[in-house]
Amino acid sequence: MDLTKAFATFQRTVDADIDQVKLARERRDAFKRALKGEPGVLEVFGSGSLARSTQLKPVHDVDLIAVFDAAVHPEWGQVGDSSAEALEVVREMVKRLLGDNEGTVAELVRLAKPRDRAVKCFIDPPEQDDAFTVDVMPVLRQADNTLLVPSKRKRYWSTADPENLIAQVEERQQEWSHFRPTVRVLKQWRHGVPTKVKSLVMEVLALKCLPTDKTRPLALRAFFTAAAVEVNYGVVDPARHCGAIQPDLDTEVLRTALESARDIAEKACAAAADGDSDGAALLWRELFGDDFPAPEEKSSGTAVGPFLYVPRPVVDAPQG
Amino acid sequence: MSDLLVLVSGEAARRMKEGGQWGQITFRVSDPDNVGAVIAVSDGSNPVMPTPLHSTNHFLNAGHARGQHRWYRAAPELHLLWWHARNTGREVALEVFKEKVAGRWLSPSAGRNYVALTVATEAPAEYPDISIPEMVAWYVTPDAACPVAIDVVSAEHGFPQLAGHWPTTHLAESSIMLVGAGSIGGAAAHALASYGVGRLVLIDPDRLLSHNVVRHVSSAKHVGRLKVDAVKQELAEAWPATRVDTLPVDAIAAAHLIRPRLRHVDVVLCTADGVAARRVISHLARRARTDAVLACALQDGAIGEIIRLRPWSDHGCLTCHREALTARGAMDPEPALDLGYGTGTTHRPMTAVGGDLHLVAQVAAKTAVATVLERRGHPDQKLPGEHAILGLRPALGWAPPFDLNRSGDIRWLPHSPPHPGCPTCEEP
Ligand SMILES: [Zn+2]
Numbered sequence: 115m116d117l118t119k120a121f122a123t124f125q126r127t128v129d130a131d132i133d134q135v136k137l138a139r140e141r142r143d144a145f146k147r148a149l150k151g152e153p154g155v156l157e158v159f160g161s162g163s164l165a166r167s168t169q170l171k172p173v174h175d176v177d178l179i180a181v182f183d184a185a186v187h188p189e190w191g192q193v194g195d196s197s198a199e200a201l202e203v204v205r206e207m208v209k210r211l212l213g214d215n216e217g218t219v220a221e222l223v224r225l226a227k228p229r230d231r232a233v234k235c236f237i238d239p240p241e242q243d244d245a246f247t248v249d250v251m252p253v254l255r256q257a258d259n260t261l262l263v264p265s266k267r268k269r270y271w272s273t274a275d276p277e278n279l280i281a282q283v284e285e286r287q288q289e290w291s292h293f294r295p296t297v298r299v300l301k302q303w304r305h306g307v308p309t310k311v312k313s314l315v316m317e318v319l320a321l322k323c324l325p326t327d328k329t330r331p332l333a334l335r336a337f338f339t340a341a342a343v344e345v346n347y348g349v350v351d352p353a354r355h356c357g358a359i360q361p362d363l364d365t366e367v368l369r370t371a372l373e374s375a376r377d378i379a380e381k382a383c384a385a386a387a388d389g390d391s392d393g394a395a396l397l398w399r400e401l402f403g404d405d406f407p408a409p410e411e412k413s414s415g416t417a418v419g420p421f422l423y424v425p426r427p428v429v430d431a432p433q434g
Numbered sequence: 435m436s437d438l439l440v441l442v443s444g445e446a447a448r449r450m451k452e453g454g455q456w457g458q459i460t461f462r463v464s465d466p467d468n469v470g471a472v473i474a475v476s477d478g479s480n481p482v483m484p485t486p487l488h489s490t491n492h493f494l495n496a497g498h499a500r501g502q503h504r505w506y507r508a509a510p511e512l513h514l515l516w517w518h519a520r521n522t523g524r525e526v527a528l529e530v531f532k533e534k535v536a537g538r539w540l541s542p543s544a545g546r547n548y549v550a551l552t553v554a555t556e557a558p559a560e561y562p563d564i565s566i567p568e569m570v571a572w573y574v575t576p577d578a579a580c581p582v583a584i585d586v587v588s589a590e591h592g593f594p595q596l597a598g599h600w601p602t603t604h605l606a607e608s609s610i611m612l613v614g615a616g617s618i619g620g621a622a623a624h625a626l627a628s629y630g631v632g633r634l635v636l637i638d639p640d641r642l643l644s645h646n647v648v649r650h651v652s653s654a655k656h657v658g659r660l661k662v663d664a665v666k667q668e669l670a671e672a673w674p675a676t677r678v679d680t681l682p683v684d685a686i687a688a689a690h691l692i693r694p695r696l697r698h699v700d701v702v703l704c705t706a707d708g709v710a711a712r713r714v715i716s717h718l719a720r721r722a723r724t725d726a727v728l729a730c731a732l733q734d735g736a737i738g739e740i741i742r743l744r745p746w747s748d749h750g751c752l753t754c755h756r757e758a759l760t761a762r763g764a765m766d767p768e769p770a771l772d773l774g775y776g777t778g779t780t781h782r783p784m785t786a787v788g789g790d791l792h793l794v795a796q797v798a799a800k801t802a803v804a805t806v807l808e809r810r811g812h813p814d815q816k817l818p819g820e821h822a823i824l825g826l827r828p829a830l831g832w833a834p835p836f837d838l839n840r841s842g843d844i845r846w847l848p849h850s851p852p853h854p855g856c857p858t859c860e861e862p
Contacts, residue, residue: 323811325811335811335813336810336811336812336813337811339808339811339812339813339816340808340809340810340811343808343809344809346744346745346746346747347723347745347746348723365746365747366747366748376813379813380813
């Protein structure tokens with residue numbers, strides 16, 4: 115079978131539904147339009163996987179960042195209650211502009227709840243599966259272009275640089291058109307790891323370990339090899355502001371899963387190099403699950419068997 | 435006597451390729467070696483300009499200079515004739531040769547034979563499959579032109595030649611700290627450079643003394659120098675692609691100088707003598723979250739040992755590793771360990787032979803390089819374990835896992851977990 119086609123078919127099962135992404139973008143844009151007109155709001159932009167085009171299906175949350183004018187809110191950024199205050203300002207804005215019975219811009223948001231760092235805005239009815247939410251985070255921009263983000267729980271603001279991640283993903287995508295799609299594949303793969311792995315962990319590992327100068331199979335093999343090692347040194351914010359992305363990550367479980375994936379990927383690449391693309395496809399299917407297309411049965415009626423190593427003789431062509 | 439060989443540096447080749455129809459050449463020659471190298475070239479009747487030799491200390495720098503030789507632009511068929519004549523042991527008649535070259539002809543005469551280089555930048559159209567050299571050499575006599583062996587240095591020489599076969603870029607981007615430039619360390623430095631490691635940081639406070647020479651890669655001409663300087667100079671000559679920084683300090687006394695540098699290297703390879711220095715490196719590397727490889731010979735050179743210490747949550751440090759072996763009855767602690775600093779013997783007596791120590795160094799360098807490459811995504815660089823024992827002169831009666839009984843045997847063992855309460859392994 116044609117492995118390139120098989121990867122393309124698999125990719126479609128991983129990628130978010132186009133209509134769903136479109137709806138998410140429309141809703142995001144409604145928020146942008148509404149908030150941009152408000153006094154004290156300097157910029158509104160998307161962050162998160164939708165902004166980086168690394169979203170996995172189903173899309174059920176959108177992250178928005180609203181940059182406020184520090185001159186209008188001089189007390190923001192300081193230790194104390196100003197984080198909670200900033201979230202309250204956003205909650206009030208969303209309710210007034212986008213509330214579902216009296217919103218002046220659109221009637222969209224059923225409920226706006228301040229969480230630790232952002233206001234979670236519920237749009238779809240609560241009984242719907244994968245109810246859709248928009249997170250709006252109020253921030254201040256610092257002189258070095260990084261952002262100050264609030265934490266209601268910790269009662270202080272910390273430095274973050276989500277635009278750095280957006281730019282890095284964009285740069286890799288320019289180098290290799292399969293970069294974002296493969297990040298989605300890796301995020302999907304993590305759901306099979308027997309411990310909780312945040313999707314951002316996979317994305318940051320991909321930035322470090324996924325090469326951009328290879329075919330998809332070889333790039334995946336290199337990724338699993340490198341990531342099984344890299345994960346042991348800690349997966350941290352690539353902009354180096356926020357430290358560990360998932361402090362409670364069970365490194366040893368993730369490492370073991372990455373090592374098994376590496377071993378399967380290595381066999382799949384060996385099968386493909388031997389011209390056994392059916393065997394390779396079966397191995398990729400073992401790695402990624404049944405969404406990866408299975409090879410068709412041979413016309414003779416014999417089922418496709420698993421790839422078996424046929425030991426090859428070593429060529430007697432000595433180098434001195 | 436071997437056949438004449440003509441050497442052409444990259445710069446000399448470029449001048450001829452980019453020049454006009456002909457020019458003059460000056461060679462520097464060694465008659466005992468039967469070699470000549472181009473040291474100056476002209477474009478036509480313009481002045482003859484010097485072209486540097488392959489390296490500043492090339493042996494022909496001491497040879498005799500001989501002028502009045504020639505280069506000509508040539509028809510591509512002439513190079514086909516050269517190739518054919520070289521392979522059949524024949525010559526090309528002078529008339530034929532003369533007809534195929536351009537530029538101002540220099541007639542050979544009795545007692546005035548000369549060497550000609552010819553340049554043809556296109557292979558003959560009727561033989562597209564044969565790789566005919568762009569530049570060939572001839573010995574021109576009044577009767578014939580004899581094909582002569584030629585070696586042209588190309589800009590792609592060096593590690594770019596291996597690109598596509600070996601991850602040259604990943605290694606050129608890597609840097610390794612080498613603590614200890616003694617018998618194992620010096621050999622490891624050469625081995626690491628031969629893998630294409632881009633940068634080495636050499637750390638050793640000692641000078642090369644005459645008694646070291648029997649086991650050290652540096653020869654007697656360096657006796658009296660700092661070992662790091664001797665090794666650095668040799669690497670500059672043998673492996674110019676590797677950048678070498680030196681720090682002639684003691685790892686224990688100057689830990690404050692090593693600590694910040696550890697954060698900027700991929701691996702530290704420690705070949706230092708004695709337990710104390712190895713413990714310091716194990717501790718500092720763990721704190722810096724840098725992989726460490728420790729290499730030594732044990733039991734008077736009977737066993738080689740390589741330990742890889744990865745700063746992973748479930749991998750222990752050197753102390754934890756040694757405690758596990760001691761608890762199994764496999765190892766006794768070093769007897770002088772508990773003496774105060776400066777009272778114990780920091781250097782082991784010389785009992786191992788140089789070749790065996792160099793073998794340990796080679797495996798240690800491979801371990802360090804594999805560590806770098808696995809993290810860069812090369813599955814063929816996975817190691818079978820974290821602790822290797824090499825039989826050098828194994829004897830019967832040692833406790834497992836040191837119970838090797840054949841020379842050349844390599845046994846790989848897993849890591850040891852961190853010991854609860856270990857001051858190195860537990861986060862501060
Ligand atoms: Zn320890």
